[in-house]
Amino acid sequence: MLFFTLQGAEDLGQRVAAMGGWGVAPHEERDFDMGEHKGRPLVDPRGHDVFVLAALHGGGAASVNDRLIRAMFFCAACRDLGAARVSLIAPYLPYGRKDRRTKDHDPLSARYVAQAVEAMGCDQIVTVAAHNLAGFENAFRIPTLHLATEALFAALIAADDKAAPCVVLAPDPGGIKRAQLLHEALQAIGVADVGFAFMDKRRSAGIVSGSLFAGDVAGARVHVLDDMICGGGTILRAAQAARAHGAVTVHALASHGLFTPQAITRLSQDDGLDALTVTDSAAPFVQDTPKLRVVGLAPMIAAAIARLHGGTTWPLPPASAPQPRSLPFAPGQ
Structure with missing residues (x-):
């Protein structure tokens, strides 16, 4: 198994890896003039079960669209390089609020995101607390895993x-x-x-x-x-x-x-x-x-990865009060 954590999700990714007992696979992300970007694994994913953790919320230097396309391109690169399976883990999945037409000629953005993720070669997707669970599950034609909070x-x-x-x-x-x-x-x-x-x-x-x-x-x-x-x-x-x-x-x-x-x-x-x-x-x-x-969310995500990889069964975190953490970061950082 290879577990990658893309830019913006490093802190959560390190805690997921520590909870699951596996390492974070090395990769490179580079920005070019005029806004283009490249992401590539620094280890050969051929034959591996690949999990990609991506932060797809907006804020700071990267927009929702930037992060979404970067995550999809990275998953596509892993697929092109021969990964046995590619799973995208997006704790927050953007555009979930636009899963139906509320006005004439509205887009169905949630479905379009699903189609783009599938077109990039992702085999399954994991998310946390989808805005509309039925809309999330129905938008995708690949297996989905919804983690409720x-x-x-x-x-x-x-x-x-x-x-x-x-x-x-x-x-x-x-x-x-x-x-x-x-x-x-x-x-x-x-x-x-x-x-x-x-x-x-x-x-x-x-x-x-x-x-x-x-x-x-x-x-x-x-x-x-x-x-x-x-x-x-x-x-x-x-x-x-x-x-x-x-x-x-x-x-x-x-x-x-x-x-x-x-x-x-x-x-x-x-x-x-x-x-x-x-x-x-x-x-x-x-x-x-x-x-x-x-x-x-690290215990929940680590348990989900372990269950998905080789059918390993991990219990979800017990129903006891989790210890809250303070995060002294500035808004939009």
């Missing part, structure tokens, strides 16, 4: 020993199923007193509307779950609504912290939000703040 978040919530009842809140209609899965994960590990609530939200031409709030959160610890946070507006809107309906505390959880430069400041300074938890799928990305905690 509900168990990680449920373990964190269960470790909270405060006496107030717990409520899971979906911040928009599209997140109801995701919130239901977290609700079920909490019940599965013995958190009995769990409620459920959701908010209405509609967005058109950049304008957000919808004020319906359903569910009883009075006197409760509210956990707002989303798959990603960018500007933070959706989370803060839900947090403020929960406070207005009597929530004792509000904790936001998201699998992907795709923060804009202003988002962390906005979230950390808002009195309606007590805490924010994300995974390291898009790290490095944040400045240090007491409200933020980061849950590592």
Whole structure:
């Protein structure tokens, strides 16, 4: 097996390799004048089961499109050089939000990404917390593996020993199923007193509307779950609504912290939000703040690679509270 970690995913890749007990294979990435790029393995991939970990979020010097095309070209090079199988691991898979037409003549960008990945010779793809699981699985014609984060978040919530009842809140209609899965994960590990609530939200031409709030959160610890946070507006809107309906505390959880430069400041300074938890799928990305905690994905990804490579069976990380980490990086670094 060969495990490659592309630029932007080095920190996570080193922790995945350490957790799995294998090394990171050497490779070269070079930038040329006028924006072109070359990536190549520095070991012969012929006959090997190749896993490529790629950070496909935007930020810093590389855009989403830059990182996507570089990852696809690297996978294609491994395929051309005779790799037995090439698996792309993209903890955050871009364009997942555009999996259907909401306006006339809209693109189906999620499907186009899938077609491009397949055309480059990838045999399978692994991602974490897809925006729309059905859309992700249906877009690809190669095998897919979806790594859900509900168990990680449920373990964190269960470790909270405060006496107030717990409520899971979906911040928009599209997140109801995701919130239901977290609700079920909490019940599965013995958190009995769990409620459920959701908010209405509609967005058109950049304008957000919808004020319906359903569910009883009075006197409760509210956990707002989303798959990603960018500007933070959706989370803060839900947090403020929960406070207005009597929530004792509000904790936001998201699998992907795709923060804009202003988002962390906005979230950390808002009195309606007590805490924010994300995974390291898009790290490095944040400045240090007491409200933020980061849950590592390395155990989950290492377990997935071990299962995929030769059918080795590894159990997923146990449903115990993972240790959060602070990442003192500047936004957009």
